[in-house]
Amino acid sequence: MANDDIILRVERYDPERGPRPYAQSYRVPVRKGMMVLDALNYVRDELDSSLAFRWSCRMGICGSCGMMVNGMPKLTCQDPVDRYRVRAIRIAALDHFPVIRDLVSDISDFMEKLPNIQPWITRTEEKPLSAGEYLQTPEERALYANHAACINCMLCYAACPVYGLDERFLGPAAIALAHRYNLDSRDQGEALRAPYLSLSHSVWECTFVGECSEVCPKHVMPAESIQREKLRLALRWLLPRAAFRRRP
């Protein structure tokens, strides 16, 4: 074995083969600057074309290459293999999602929940087209900018034990996105999102483990967003309606 070879120990699953996953190891020569995703692509190109995994952009934008690497959720296209000082790197599909095949997980649960928080600019009063666009100052944009960076990679769900124990939980990224639109000066939808966010499997189910923010590759800070939504919802319930100025 060449000195700079690594072993990828992949948890594979093939529904045709049986109900349980099985481990398979591959030896991969390390190149300079190699990411875990590059190592997987080497396996598929050179060793075993049956290995299934998702990826697209290779630059941390599309959010499709999330996997468990040595037990931690990682964007594999941004995860250098030389970070792991061990010879064997364990790779598995993201925690807490059903596995369809090998490293491909089924995230439809998130996709089905997402529209409920209306992750778009919601207006109760539309301005006529002639009034022009909805303008925003740089300061107003800065309020939500980091929450808007989410790439739906689902690392935060894989890191969240609350979601792992109860998949009815709305989960980190969805709530962070609700928070992002609630903070947007052009949005008027907070009152419409509030009933859904107040349901029992929404913000109040979060116990602030905080790991979602630790693993998020885009610094969206979902954990903090959830607590801030709790605060906003509590104030909404406590204070008279007049306290909430309608946005223009």
Next chain:
Amino acid sequence: MTLRVLPRRRVYRRRMTLTWWVKNPRYVNYILREASSAFLTVFAVLYIVQFALLAAGAGPYGRYLAFIKSPAWVALNVIILIFALIHTVSWMFLATAATPVRIGAHEAPSWALTISGLVIWLAISVGVGYVILRG
């Protein structure tokens, strides 16, 4: 052309184990923080019992004062104190992360809020300790 309906997908679900929280130090930290609330509850209950004994008169309260000098009792209180400190310090980190404090157009960084919170907490503790120990 006939439309073939795909069979329902067979998926594999990896379940969480009972020891899920051991594999990551941040999860251990979280479990300690959650566990601390149990110890704080014990402390609160004992505190109320202590008041009840005080109200019951000198006899019962005197026996209680003798009892709390036992090593087991002191040990329990030391454990409660450790968990109370874990709880307080972690609360300072969490509460400040959750509370947006805006100064002008900018949000105050949460580390600044955490440090301020810890300093205020220490100052109040020292003040209260001084008043109690002096009296």
